[in-house]
Amino acid sequence: MPELPEVEVVRRGLADFTTGRTIDAVEVLHPRPVRRHLAGPDDFIARLKGQVFTAPARRGKYLWLPLASGDAVLTHLGMSGQFRVQPVGAPDEAHLRVRFRFADDLGEVRFVDQRMFGGLSYSEGGAELPGEIAHIARDPFDPLYDAEAAAAALRRRKTGLKRALLDQTVVSGIGNIYADEALWRAKMHYAKATDSLKPLQAREILRHAHEVMAEALGVGGTSFDALYVNVNGESGYFERGLNVYGQEGSPCPRDGRPIRREPFMNRSSFRCPRCQPVPRLARW
DNA sequence: AGGTGGCCCTGACGGC
């Protein structure tokens, strides 16, 4: 469940470890995580040998490791992807998929991914911004993020509010957890029609999304199970800060009504039936 | 062409 805060924690962890280091060898232990690299695992490996990492970057939930050559390794953690830093010779993780060895002996970087929704690819000329993710909108933490423009984009959609929040071409970085938390904070229902939002309401829901993600980032992200940990294998603490997500049956912290879990887009939405009632203008 | 739903993938868990 890595969303923006979790990906940012990983980016920061990798920054200390990869920046300026020279890749000695890459090992691909399962082909699926490099499926986006159409030329295949061998080509992926060959292109990386001898290259030097510069400081890692992020947009929304995408993370990339720029190379001094101007290219980049583009990655997405998907549902269960993790980057881990480990001493050379440490036992392989059960779901170790890709290993980066370096010219020095300060340890290696590993991509571990149980469900393999995540992956890595080689992006030519992608150091600044990989072309593969040019369509992804800026996230609220981006210095060039335009809150006004994002609110306008939200209101232009003809769909339900949560669907639009999860659409990475409107605003990036928000996933199921922070969408539900932002909706609760804004006292809005997930099915509220986006084109019925007043300009101020659109600004509000995005402000709440930014705020809840900032709070989560401040405590290392949200860890439900072992699927999200930082590069050193440590969990985040924001699970304690969740008001609705995963809280079915627990009292709403605002008004005490039991939180409801409802099916939504083949997954779940959590809301308070009293402070987030079904709107008059709804799109499911 | 924007909106929508199916699919990928593995492991945990509950019911029988």
Add this chain to the structure above:
DNA sequence: TGCCGTCAGGGCCACC
């Protein structure tokens, strides 16, 4: 005890 269905949910992609 063991098998099976369900759920978790990112993003891509086909279809309308």
